Amino acid sequence: MAYSSRDANYVLNVHARWETAADDARCITWARDFFARSQPFASGGAYVNFLTEDETDRIAFAYGASYERLVAIKKQYDPENLFRINQNIRPA
Numbered sequence: 001m002a003y004s005s006r007d008a009n010y011v012l013n014v015h016a017r018w019e020t021a022a023d024d025a026r027c028i029t030w031a032r033d034f035f036a037r038s039q040p041f042a043s044g045g046a047y048v049n050f051l052t053e054d055e056t057d058r059i060a061f062a063y064g065a066s067y068e069r070l071v072a073i074k075k076q077y078d079p080e081n082l083f084r085i086n087q088n089i090r091p092a
Helices: 021-041 056-077
Strands: none
Touching: none
């Protein structure tokens, strides 16, 4: 696998759920605040499958040193970006 931070002893995924749209703002704020407050205890890595749709800016960070190699592979084998229904690595 190409993901980084394999040496981490634990993985924390802030995965919040609620039942009504009226609670969206409150619950999203709670989840983001919890995530931010836990950062000082984190290794500095990220697991790409835990990223949300609005975290595309963190994809390269999640792959770490492997990212540039993955971009080259994507360019060679998927230049039309057929495989894009994920936290996508865009072809260069």
